[in-house]
Amino acid sequence: MPMTDILEKKFLERDDIKRLLAAEGEEYEQLLQKALAVKLSVLDNKVHLRGLIELSNICRKSCLYCGVRSDNRKVERYALTDDEVLGCARLAHQLGYGSVAIQSGERNDREFTDRITRLVTQIKQIDGGSLGITLSLGEQSEAVYRQWFEAGAHRYLLRIESSNEELYYKIHPRDERHDFHKRLECIDTLLRLGY
Numbered sequence: 207m208p209m210t211d212i213l214e215k216k217f218l219e220r221d222d223i224k225r226l227l228a229a230e231g232e233e234y235e236q237l238l239q240k241a242l243a244v245k246l247s248v249l250d251n252k253v254h255l256r257g258l259i260e261l262s263n264i265c266r267k268s269c270l271y272c273g274v275r276s277d278n279r280k281v282e283r284y285a286l287t288d289d290e291v292l293g294c295a296r297l298a299h300q301l302g303y304g305s306v307a308i309q310s311g312e313r314n315d316r317e318f319t320d321r322i323t324r325l326v327t328q329i330k331q332i333d334g335g336s337l338g339i340t341l342s343l344g345e346q347s348e349a350v351y352r353q354w355f356e357a358g359a360h361r362y363l364l365r366i367e368s369s370n371e372e373l374y375y376k377i378h379p380r381d382e383r384h385d386f387h388k389r390l391e392c393i394d395t396l397l398r399l400g401y
């Protein structure tokens with residue numbers, strides 16, 4: 207099948223993906239042209255800047271591929287103060303960024319989740335709430351996701367490293383902190399709440 211036909215497909219078969227990954231020469235150029243066309247159709251010929259705030263590397267989980275997993279005792283742990291986070295958000299706004307993303311290792315304790323609610327509320331008060339807020343803070347209860355949404359966070363980054371359960375457990379320990387089905391439930395919950 208010609209590369210151009212594969213590039214027009216909505217759903218790719220395994221063999222299509224292999225062709226794309228192995229593309230060289232003219233086929234590689236076709237792939238790049240297609241990628242550019244998709245980018246221009248969605249984002250125009252512009253660079254969109256987002257302010258990424260790395261809140262903390264303290265995490266209760268231990269994903270096997272991750273340098274800051276909790277079982278790695280060699281890592282120096284840190285957490286930004288509220289003032290530092292709000293300072294970053296103000297700077298992002300002054301520089302004309304459309305949004306900030308707050309990212310951190312996963313914590314589920316009340317002190318942490320309430321703190322995030324407070325920070326989101328305070329960031330929303332900068333210039334009448336023009337700054338969009340994305341959160342990337344791992345798996346949380348529905349109540350917490352709702353609390354953060356109502357405070358003003360409307361995008362959430364929660365990836366799943368593999369949608370294949372067997373593969374998932376090759377890169378996550380099998381324990382109560384790492385649950386494939388819980389991950390899927392969290393993604394569904396986020397969608398249902400309107401993130």
Ligand code: SF4
Nearest residue numbers: 265267269272275311
């Ligand atoms: S939840 Fe995120 S930060 Fe924590 S160990 Fe896994 S990948 Fe690393």
